[in-house]
Amino acid sequence: MPLEDRGIWYFCKMSNTFITIARYQYSSEAQIIKGRLEADGLEVFIADNYTIDTDPLVSNAIGGVKLKVRIEDEVKAKEILNSIEEYSQNDEGTPMICPNCQSTKIHYMTNVTDLKSLMSFLVSILAGVLPLYTKYNHRCENCKHKF
Incomplete structure (x- = not known):
């Protein structure tokens, strides 16, 4: 067919x-x-x-x-x-450890929480370009703690 x-x-x-x-x-x-x-x-x-x-x-x-x-x-x-699956590592190449639950399942992620990063995000969207300023944090996959 x-x-x-x-x-x-x-x-x-x-x-x-x-x-x-x-x-x-x-x-x-x-x-x-x-x-x-x-x-x-x-x-x-x-x-x-x-x-x-x-x-x-x-x-x-x-x-x-x-x-x-x-x-x-x-x-x-x-x-x-x-x-x-890649999780974040420190400068020595060893896995990062969550200060809250001691897990090594840590991801590096962007975070828009302060006024400067929010304004940069909005300007970037309006201009049609990638964000000029972005704040990064780590987040634990087990307890969702951000640090």
């Missing part, structure tokens, strides 16, 4: 073949992880990467770049993702 004759049946079958295992703000992050998963023999598909590459400001609105694998490979793909 030619592809164009498959119609809605083909679309429904294909939409049930892949499952989203991760979402990324930018397509470059997804491409790196895609390469790692493909190196382990998994079939990987990336969705919404062209939309976000065209206009990065819509990334949060559409849920980011979606990394998809075959349903039967979901467990293996998540194991690989967990093994390569």
